[in-house]
Amino acid sequence: xxxxxxxxxxxxxxxxxxxxxxxxxxxxxxxxxxxxxxxxxxxxxxxxxxxxxxxxxxxxxxxxxxxxxxxxxxxxxxxxxxxxxxxxxxxxxxxxxxxxxxxxxxxxxxxxxxxxxxxxxxxxxxxxxxxxxxxxxxxxxxxxxxxxxxxxxxxxxxxxxxxxxxxxxxxxxxxxxxxxxxxxxxxxxxxxxxxxxxxxxxxxxxxxxxxxxxxxxxxxxxxxxxxxxxxxxxxxxxxxxxxxxxxxxxxxxxxxxxxxxxxxxxxxxxxxxxxxxxxxxxxxxxxxxxxxxxxxxxxxxxxxxxxxxxxxxxxxxxxxxxxxxxxxxxxxxxxxxxxxxxxxxxxxxxxxxxxxxxxxxxxxxxxxxxxxxxxxxxxxxxxxxxxxxxxxxxxxxxxxxxxxxxxxxxxxxxxxxxxxxxxxxxxxxxxxxxxxxxxxxxxxxxxxxxxxxxxxxxxxxxxxxxxxxxxxxxxxxxxxxxxxxxxxxxxxxxxxxxxxxxxxxxxxxxxxxxxxxxxxxxxxxxxxxxxxxxxxxxxxxxxxxxxxxxxxxxxxxxxxxxxxxxxxxxxxxxxxxxxxxxxxxxxxxxxxxxxxxxxxxxxxxxxxxxxxxx
Amino acid sequence: xxxxxxxxxxxxxxxxxxxxxxxxxxxxxxxxxxxxxxxxxxxxxxxxxxxxxxxxxxxxxxxxxxxxxxxxxxxxxxxxxxxxxxxxxxxxxxxxxxxxxxxxxxxxxxxxxxxxxxxxxxxxxxxxxxxxxxxxxxxxxxxxxxxxxxxxxxxxxxxxxxxxxxxxxxxxxxxxxxxxxxxxxxxxxxxxxxxxxxxxxxxxxxxxxxxxxxxxxxxxxxxxxxxxxxxxxxxxxxxxxxxxxxxxxxxxxxxxxxxxxxxxxxxxxxxxxxxxxxxxxxxxxxxxxxxxxxxxxxxxxxxxxxxxxxxxxxxxxxxxxxxxxxxxx
Ligand SMILES: [Fe+2]
Numbered sequence: 001x002x003x004x005x006x007x008x009x010x011x012x013x014x015x016x017x018x019x020x021x022x023x024x025x026x027x028x029x030x031x032x033x034x035x036x037x038x039x040x041x042x043x044x045x046x047x048x049x050x051x052x053x054x055x056x057x058x059x060x061x062x063x064x065x066x067x068x069x070x071x072x073x074x075x076x077x078x079x080x081x082x083x084x085x086x087x088x089x090x091x092x093x094x095x096x097x098x099x100x101x102x103x104x105x106x107x108x109x110x111x112x113x114x115x116x117x118x119x120x121x122x123x124x125x126x127x128x129x130x131x132x133x134x135x136x137x138x139x140x141x142x143x144x145x146x147x148x149x150x151x152x153x154x155x156x157x158x159x160x161x162x163x164x165x166x167x168x169x170x171x172x173x174x175x176x177x178x179x180x181x182x183x184x185x186x187x188x189x190x191x192x193x194x195x196x197x198x199x200x201x202x203x204x205x206x207x208x209x210x211x212x213x214x215x216x217x218x219x220x221x222x223x224x225x226x227x228x229x230x231x232x233x234x235x236x237x238x239x240x241x242x243x244x245x246x247x248x249x250x251x252x253x254x255x256x257x258x259x260x261x262x263x264x265x266x267x268x269x270x271x272x273x274x275x276x277x278x279x280x281x282x283x284x285x286x287x288x289x290x291x292x293x294x295x296x297x298x299x300x301x302x303x304x305x306x307x308x309x310x311x312x313x314x315x316x317x318x319x320x321x322x323x324x325x326x327x328x329x330x331x332x333x334x335x336x337x338x339x340x341x342x343x344x345x346x347x348x349x350x351x352x353x354x355x356x357x358x359x360x361x362x363x364x365x366x367x368x369x370x371x372x373x374x375x376x377x378x379x380x381x382x383x384x385x386x387x388x389x390x391x392x393x394x395x396x397x398x399x400x401x402x403x404x405x406x407x408x409x410x411x412x413x414x415x416x417x418x419x420x421x422x423x424x425x426x427x428x429x430x431x432x433x434x435x436x437x438x439x440x441x442x443x444x445x446x447x448x449x450x451x452x453x454x455x456x457x458x459x460x461x462x463x464x465x466x467x468x469x470x471x472x473x474x475x476x477x478x479x480x481x482x483x484x485x486x487x488x489x490x491x492x493x494x495x496x497x498x499x500x501x502x503x504x505x506x507x508x509x510x511x512x513x514x515x516x517x518x519x520x521x522x523x524x525x526x527x528x529x530x531x532x533x534x535x536x537x538x539x540x541x542x543x544x545x546x547x548x549x550x551x552x553x554x555x556x557x558x559x560x561x562x563x564x565x566x567x568x569x570x571x572x573x574x575x576x577x578x579x580x581x582x583x584x585x586x587x588x589x590x591x592x593x594x595x596x597x598x599x600x601x602x603x604x605x606x607x608x609x610x611x612x613x614x
Numbered sequence: 615x616x617x618x619x620x621x622x623x624x625x626x627x628x629x630x631x632x633x634x635x636x637x638x639x640x641x642x643x644x645x646x647x648x649x650x651x652x653x654x655x656x657x658x659x660x661x662x663x664x665x666x667x668x669x670x671x672x673x674x675x676x677x678x679x680x681x682x683x684x685x686x687x688x689x690x691x692x693x694x695x696x697x698x699x700x701x702x703x704x705x706x707x708x709x710x711x712x713x714x715x716x717x718x719x720x721x722x723x724x725x726x727x728x729x730x731x732x733x734x735x736x737x738x739x740x741x742x743x744x745x746x747x748x749x750x751x752x753x754x755x756x757x758x759x760x761x762x763x764x765x766x767x768x769x770x771x772x773x774x775x776x777x778x779x780x781x782x783x784x785x786x787x788x789x790x791x792x793x794x795x796x797x798x799x800x801x802x803x804x805x806x807x808x809x810x811x812x813x814x815x816x817x818x819x820x821x822x823x824x825x826x827x828x829x830x831x832x833x834x835x836x837x838x839x840x841x842x843x844x845x846x847x848x849x850x851x852x853x854x855x856x857x858x859x860x861x862x863x864x865x866x867x868x869x870x871x872x873x874x875x876x877x878x879x880x881x882x883x884x885x886x887x888x889x890x891x892x893x894x895x896x897x898x899x900x901x902x903x904x905x906x907x908x909x910x911x912x913x914x915x916x917x918x919x920x921x922x923x924x925x926x927x928x929x930x931x932x933x934x935x936x937x938x939x940x941x942x943x
């Protein structure tokens with residue numbers, strides 16, 4: 001008999017839903033994509049609706065509804081330390097705690113109201129937070145057995161877990177508990193450098209190569225006691241999150257020469273050096289934990305999840321260190337991925353669905369293209385309804401050639417194709433794409449399209465089989481979770497000393513660093529996505545066509561949104577974003593829209609006010 | 615936040631997007647919508663030639679298309695399970711008037727072999743037939759005003775206007791004053807209704823006043839009824855074969871807060887004069903206990919619940935069966 005399970009993560013940060021049928025991942029999506037509220041922590045009713053839509057089943061056909069976390073444990077911690085809940089989540093939790101039903105029944109009540117019923121079992125099941133992360137990493141991975149490492153800010157009481165997965169399931173053997181957390185250490189520096197906690201961590205990582213690790217010693221001596229086995233303790237005298245709504249306190253300020261940077265103010269050398277320093281400490285901790293996990297588990301391969309596993313610079317180091325033969329990282333590593341993990345946990349652990357392995361030796365996450373697709377008929381219905389001019393090119397190769405030529409001509413293109421990605425990265429289904437050969441493209445795309453600071457490099461997408469022509473990378477990186485060096489012969493050396501003494505980041509950015517300047521970071525690295533034809537044939541075809549025209553099988557891939565906006569989901573979202581920015585071309589499935597042909601786009605109010613900087 | 619379900623059609627005004635699989639968020643949780651290649655909410659593809667099954671073509675508005683319930687739970691689909699060897703082609707179109715349903719017949723159904731055509735007239739449709747514009751709630755839950763095709767009745771009979779209708783939404787303020795009176799807001803006294811709902815006394819208020827939601831049927835010579843009647847008569851004549859007209863009652867009639875006798879009399883006259891079959895499901899629906907009848911509509915949405923669809927199908931099935939049997943013998 002078939003078993004269908006809905007997983008839910010909610011009330012903390014980035015709510016999501018996922019649906020698993022007989023162990024196969026059918027659908028997964030984050031609530032923010034539908035509600036258009038970034039990192040929406042509310043109960044994911046739209047994402048749930050989508051999951052049932054994709055599976056095309058009634059709510060009463062669900063065998064189980066599983067929540068990714070034990071809210072009693074989380075509430076216990078939230079009550080004890082207020083800050084990490086974040087305000088909206090805190091309010092919801094407060095309501096729950098005040099409810100006479102108790103938290104679990106309250107979650108159940110939410111689910112019942114959203115779904116109309118609670119499926120066949122009539123109740124909601126709850127997993128443990130780190131088990132959900134572990135399941136999201138292990139079950140879709142290509143490994144029969146693997147060591148498991150989950151690293152996040154905090155889930156329930158744990159921040160770090162080490163275990164193993166095999167045919168008997170998942171076992172977590174060792175944990176590190178709150179408040180000792182690599183995620184929170186990194187978030188503290190994110191906050192201190194003037195970025196938003198829970199989403200600005202990526203910026204801190206992008207800033208690191210501009211700096212030198214001059215504060216590394218201070219961090220090790222004062223903030224973290226890191227043992228050989230990777231276990232660690234933070235010195236809470238410097239952190240604010242136990243007893244206030246701030247991540248850091250005055251003692252932290254004193255240690256690093258003054259108060260935190262104000263958001264949106266100029267980024268100084270101090271922030272660049274702090275970013276590099278904490279990155280170095282984090283990488284060391286991850287490597288030690290990985291060595292320990294290898295010894296303890298005896299397994300040759302590693303799987304990872306949890307917010308810290310999104311640190312692709314650390315992941316790249318881990319890969320090159322060769323501690324494990326292979327590593328696989330869950331791309332939806334934040335709490336959104338907990339929804340998927342919870343569903344997988346229930347499928348395999350509770351209902352005993354046999355694990356599905358891909359015959360080709362690849363993972364079973366389907367390229368993370370687990371969200372909604374919109375048919376050509378739906379796209380045309382939208383365009384016709386509004387009278388937006390478009391050109392339809394039904395032949396996939398002809399379409400790829402046209403778009404590739406536009407890219408080669410310097411056109412910036414919004415690309416909506418196939419099922420939306422699950423997880424924080426755009427992988428060619430909801431992407432803005434451009435020509436990586438251009439020296440000005442990084443600045444142009446940042447300022448005219450993303451409306452954000454321009455120190456962050458863009459990521460390249462390349463054909464899986466050509467990756468080694470451009471990068472020192474001999475494995476697949478389908479989820480853009482590995483940073484790899486750009487091949488040396490492509491790089492253009494520059495004066496490092498002058499660079500470190502230069503405070504003007506824009507001047508550095510506009511300096512060509514390789515023959516692919518827009519995707520080469522200042523340390524000659526790139527955050528690579530390798531594109532496999534099975535995962536996304538249309539995207540693969542496009543890059544191949546670009547290679548035929550230009551000789552380069554690499555394009556720029558950045559998420560299809562403006563700063564602070566959730567990545568677009570529907571054709572309507574995509575059109576709105578296209579018209580608000582200086583993109584030249586919009587591809588909606590087989591329909592092409594040129595900006596120059598579109599009628600003026602009138603909007604009430606200033607949309608920029610809707611979105612905050614990370 | 616649900617998907618866009620409808621697309622522009624240059625004659626009818628709109629139809630469902632072909633090949634759609636969607637789940638629509640709804641107060642009762644949500645419901646599954648599947649459309650076929652012709653752009654109708656039907657699990658069957660429309661084939662011109664009939665196979666061994668007996669075939670009924672079913673026309674109507676959202677009560678027939680099944681707003682609020684999944685495809686398989688609609689009365690049209692349930693009929694297939696109650697009448698042996700029957701296939702139902704569902705041409706129901708949400709928010710449409712009988713005029714647009716007639717156009718849907720002309721555009722999509724004329725060449726399809728069938729044993730029976732069922733025209734389900736949600737009694738409120740008479741307002742839409744007399745309207746040139748209608749408010750819709752779109753997938754973003756915004757109220758948008760669209761133009762619709764419509765007929766007028768003159769000495770030479772029916773004339774079609776407003777084709778092709780404007781594809782983009784209109785603003786009420788941009789319409790000339792006389793045109794504004796031809797907007798169907800989905801019911802009369804919208805603001806009064808809102809107030810009553812807010813006070814929580816809607817049912818009570820209706821009972822006290824014997825509120826009649828469809829005064830257009832009050833007199834046989836009301837021009838609004840005459841237009842509706844002419845449309846149905848023309849359509850029935852054009853079909854040629856067996857036609858079953860089903861007045862689908864508003865909940866006020868089912869729950870006994872309004873008097874149905876006027877519309878019942880008008881449809882009886884229509885059947886007498888055109889020779890069509892008529893099945894009024896109201897007596898069957900009213901025979902259920904009060905609590906069950908209330909459960910024929912949702913808590914807030916007035917569309918039929920799965921229970922309402924079951925009750926309607928149960929009432930219809932014997933009528934359909936007997937027409938098919940008579941035609942077959
Ligand atoms: Fe977590």
